[in-house]
Amino acid sequence: MSNKSHIVARFPPSPTGPFHIGNARTALFNYFFVKKNGGKLLFRLEDTDRERSKQEYADDIVSGLQWLGIDIDFSHPYRQSAHSATYKKYLEQLIADGKAYVSKEEVKEAGQRAKVIRLKNPGKKVTFTDMIRGDITVDTAELGDFVIAKSVDEPIYHFAVVVDDFEMGVTHVIRGEDGIYNTPRQILIQEAIGAPRPVYAHMPFILNADRSKLSKRQAGELVSVKYYREKGYLPEAVVNYLAFLGWNPGTTREVMSVEEIISRFDITKVQKAGAIFNPEKLLWYNKEYMNRLSPMEIDKEIKKRFPKNCQNDLMIEKLSEIIVERISVWSDIDKMVADGDIQYFFEQPKFSQEMLVWKKGGTAAEARENLVLVSEKLAALADADFDAERLKSALMPLAEEKGRGNVLWPLRVALSGREKSPDPFVLLAIFGKKESLARIAAALALLK
């Protein structure tokens, strides 16, 4: 890393499926690395597989990357499909130099070619440096003269990658650990075409709970970046979680902005073993980041998710605090709406007489008597006194005298109609004097 200004890394997904969270982490670590070292990150679409490559997947990857805040230029990606002439040139040169040859093959399976291009393997031991794992030595003899292209117009992956990295001036290759065994053969190809060898770093995998490689089979939708966007996760939280999965700056604090992560980033401190993906911790991160949001940002999201008959801006403003402390991701608001935890703020709730009675030893008569007393106390207050703290000091003496449960439970149910809700003082403050008294009156009518 002595030549900082010359660092060029790349992120080369093949658009053959939805953007995978493990891939996102690899992209992120590439991003941290170049940002930290003042390098450049290039985007390449490995779309040589005509059958499986789809534009919608490419779009999903790009939008996922942008959502995560990876601010690199996606406007003119390097597409493998646009470089067949280049591969052909190198292939023909290798054959002319006698470093590769056209080999006649026995066709064993459908789709196999009778002629392919193989590299003449010098059969030596190759040692390369991995920034995470140190030196790795592999004997390439066992590879034999491996296939590098089906024809001069159809290079296979390893060959295309080496040519692309060379053409793009890539100096640092940071990829998943499954790339470790691709490296020796790619190095052999590099040497054959006279390309310089980049520095490597192979990242450990993100794992399922049983320590196998994170799979859609086991983790379901949790593997796709799109899922987190749709569920209403904050990209900062996802980035922070992913960054600390398999790496940490040695601090006790784990909530850290991207800027700080970048400034502290050190790829040599990346863990060598894989890490199990922990959705609970991600949720915790998300909540941490939600707690740092401004009321305006919260209100905007709530408004977006509330049904048509709950679009009262003034009420939404009052609710944002109690909602945010009950959710971990934005889509939890949808659940609250579906569960009926929202509706009662906007219209008189329906509830039964039994629900008004304190379950631990209260009677309907007590509920009625206490609601009348509460009602009288509230009627004596000014509108301006409808503040949670003041209401509490106004009503608690009564609650202490008559029994907290016997006073506060009926009051809370009268206001919310629910088994679970914010405390009655907060509710009173939200509804104000007039609406509060009206709801209590409605409850009293039921108790008669």
Add this chain to the structure above:
RNA sequence: GGCCCUAUCGUCUAACGGUUAGGACACGGGCUUUUCAAGCCUGUAAUCGGGGUUCGAUUCCCCGUAGGGUCACCA
């Protein structure tokens, strides 16, 4: 199976030969003067096993064991 990589609480991790093995998530308990949530305090919990090296090993070496990766005319 060959080759390679890896191994600290359930999970993510700190420790770069000497710590009561630290933190976070999750979990348990308690406090916040009804319920829910949030918050605060607090507790349980780990060095895979066996040999070395060393005055001393989580740390260095070897052997096991376990897990993972990889052995394509896929990317």
